[in-house]
Amino acid sequence: MLPNVLILLALIFCACGQNPAIRVVVTDKGLQYGRHAVAGWIQDKLELVTLPDMSGEMRVGFLARIGYTLTGITIRKCDFPEPSVEFYPGFSGLKTSVAGLDVALAGGWEAHCGFVHGGGSFDMASFGVGLVSVVKLGRDSGGHLSLTGVNCNAQVDHVDVRFYGDRSWLFRLFEERFKDRIRSQMEATICPAVEELIANLENRLEDMKVSFQVNEDLTLDLPLIGLPEVDASSLHLGLKGEFYSIQSPEEPPFEARPFAVAQQPGYMLSVGLSDFTVNSASFSYFAAGLLQAFINDSMIPPGSPVRLNTTSMAPFIPQLPEMFPDLPMALQIYARDVPVFFFRSGAVTLSSPCAAKAFVIRPDATLAPLFQLHVDSNFSGEVWVADGRLKGSVSMDNFTLSLATTEIGPFKTDALENVTQTLMETSVLPQLNGKLATGFPLPRTVHAQLVNPFVKVEEGFVAFCSDAELLKTQFEIEHNLGSIYST
Numbered sequence: 001m002l003p004n005v006l007i008l009l010a011l012i013f014c015a016c017g018q019n020p021a022i023r024v025v026v027t028d029k030g031l032q033y034g035r036h037a038v039a040g041w042i043q044d045k046l047e048l049v050t051l052p053d054m055s056g057e058m059r060v061g062f063l064a065r066i067g068y069t070l071t072g073i074t075i076r077k078c079d080f081p082e083p084s085v086e087f088y089p090g091f092s093g094l095k096t097s098v099a100g101l102d103v104a105l106a107g108g109w110e111a112h113c114g115f116v117h118g119g120g121s122f123d124m125a126s127f128g129v130g131l132v133s134v135v136k137l138g139r140d141s142g143g144h145l146s147l148t149g150v151n152c153n154a155q156v157d158h159v160d161v162r163f164y165g166d167r168s169w170l171f172r173l174f175e176e177r178f179k180d181r182i183r184s185q186m187e188a189t190i191c192p193a194v195e196e197l198i199a200n201l202e203n204r205l206e207d208m209k210v211s212f213q214v215n216e217d218l219t220l221d222l223p224l225i226g227l228p229e230v231d232a233s234s235l236h237l238g239l240k241g242e243f244y245s246i247q248s249p250e251e252p253p254f255e256a257r258p259f260a261v262a263q264q265p266g267y268m269l270s271v272g273l274s275d276f277t278v279n280s281a282s283f284s285y286f287a288a289g290l291l292q293a294f295i296n297d298s299m300i301p302p303g304s305p306v307r308l309n310t311t312s313m314a315p316f317i318p319q320l321p322e323m324f325p326d327l328p329m330a331l332q333i334y335a336r337d338v339p340v341f342f343f344r345s346g347a348v349t350l351s352s353p354c355a356a357k358a359f360v361i362r363p364d365a366t367l368a369p370l371f372q373l374h375v376d377s378n379f380s381g382e383v384w385v386a387d388g389r390l391k392g393s394v395s396m397d398n399f400t401l402s403l404a405t406t407e408i409g410p411f412k413t414d415a416l417e418n419v420t421q422t423l424m425e426t427s428v429l430p431q432l433n434g435k436l437a438t439g440f441p442l443p444r445t446v447h448a449q450l451v452n453p454f455v456k457v458e459e460g461f462v463a464f465c466s467d468a469e470l471l472k473t474q475f476e477i478e479h480n481l482g483s484i485y486s487t
């Protein structure tokens with residue numbers, strides 16, 4: 001018993017101690033766009049719906065009863081007014097209402113009264129169908145968004161029915177009572193159908209992935225942390241937003257700090273990405289030993305005045321060519337510690353503590369260690385969105401190079417620092433900035449793309465604001481292909 005309680009307490013403590021590293025805010029503009037898209041989708045689907053059979057018994061006169069069944073009820077035509085959807089802070093959810101829906105239905109009927117049996121087809125019209133449904137948003141134990149129907153209210157103003165076929169007079173005799181009967185039966189089926197729809201969506205949400213493989217080295221965990229928060233004009237979701245190394249998943253020695261994303265009512269969506277998310281990727285690469293590179297002379301640009309060999313190093317390390325005359329060299333460059341990104345208002349800075357181990361390549365191809373340098377550089381950069389791409393620029397704020405260990409005796413590093421810094425500034429950074437100026441395409445899925453995106457670096461996080469556009473769904477594409485083939 002006690003161990004269970006302790007585990008439970010530990011879980012609660014862990015869950016509370018963690019801050020979301022990615023925050024998503026959906027504004028009313030986003031909700032209304034979603035509603036419009038869903039309404040169009042429902043309108044298309046409704047024509048394909050077959051309603052459940054309705055059967056019952058109605059007492060007529062003192063002794064007689066009419067038993068009836070309506071089957072194969074399909075929607076012929078539906079005048080579907082746009083529903084209204086709003087944030088509903090009271091239940092931390094959404095409230096959907098539909099009013100004044102008119103539906104034309106058709107199907108078959110069967111009836112019996114004593115020994116008299118009849119059957120045929122019918123047309124039906126339901127007028128003034130209305131529905132109010134409140135759905136509470138929550139979080140399940142797996143970190144998925146969850147939906148629970150908390151309130152449902154349906155009404156049907158009135159129903160008109162025409163029966164055709166054998167002995168349809170059975171109904172016509174009691175038409176008014178029958179219409180009322182059907183009306184209340186329909187009314188009673190709406191909310192259970194809505195509940196079923198919600199349960200269906202809930203199942204889909206439960207099956208959604210909350211961890212994604214980004215490349216061969218990293219996964220990104222995006223479960224919800226904490227409950228969704230709903231106020232009168234927005235929905236706030238907090239996601240874990242942490243990268244893990246696939247080879248050696250472990251927690252970094254730093255934590256996500258709390259931050260808040262201001263909602264931008266002019267945009268459908270705002271996403272805040274904290275520097276923790278970026279640094280968890282940095283840590284994962286570092287912990288998996290992936291932040292290192294081996295460099296030899298063949299990788300130095302052909303035009304470079306400095307080659308990676310002992311002769312070429314003479315101006316910087318005079319004793320080197322004397323100890324190892326005209327031999328090629330190699331460098332192992334690696335991160336000494338996790339490179340850390342800081343997001344500050346308007347700028348991103350990166351401090352990267354690196355080291356370079358130098359070797360001489362002996363004629364028998366073995367490596368002899370020469371010395372180790374510490375290379376500390378700080379960079380700062382800006383990011384922006386243009387032409388639908390995320391672009392940026394980087395400059396080097398500080399660069400220091402110092403001798404950490406040496407197998408060949410001491411030497412001054414000033415000149416080496418100067419030439420390395422010049423190389424960075426004239427060769428490496430311009431290349432990097434060329435790539436950043438071309439930029440990277442913004443994330444886009446088969447179902448949606450961003451429209452009008454905007455990015456701003458804030459204290460501790462980057463805020464992305466955007467509108468979204470839903471693209472043709474798979475179903476619509478197949479449907480269109482089908483109609484091309486059939487003509």
Ligand SMILES: *[C@@H]1O[C@H](CO)[C@@H](O)[C@H](O)[C@H]1NC(C)=O
Nearest residue numbers: 294295296297298299328361
């Ligand atoms: C330099 O390294 C590359 C790849 O590690 C290797 O293919 C090449 O043979 C090396 N060149 C020299 C001169 O050692």
Ligand SMILES: *[C@@H]1O[C@H](CO)[C@@H](O)[C@H](O)[C@H]1NC(C)=O
Nearest residue numbers: 305307309311312326327328
């Ligand atoms: C070393 O570099 C110099 C140019 O600085 C070049 O003349 C020489 O041939 C190179 N030696 C080797 C072994 O690559």
Ligand SMILES: *[C@@H]1O[C@H](CO)[C@@H](O)[C@H](O)[C@H]1NC(C)=O
Nearest residue numbers: 349351376377378398399400
């Ligand atoms: C680099 O940046 C870090 C963090 O902003 C700072 O602590 C460090 O002093 C900087 N290093 C240099 C050499 O300016």
Ligand SMILES: *[C@@H]1O[C@H](CO)[C@@H](O)[C@H](O)[C@H]1NC(C)=O
Nearest residue numbers: 376378396397398399400421
């Ligand atoms: C780098 O930082 C050191 C000490 O913090 C300073 O003396 C040096 O001028 C800086 N270099 C640049 C390029 O800013």
Ligand SMILES: *[C@@H]1O[C@H](CO)[C@@H](O)[C@H](O)[C@H]1NC(C)=O
Nearest residue numbers: 414415417418419420421422
């Ligand atoms: C590097 O050396 C050149 C000439 O030797 C000098 O003009 C320049 O100012 C030096 N740069 C730095 C950052 O010390």
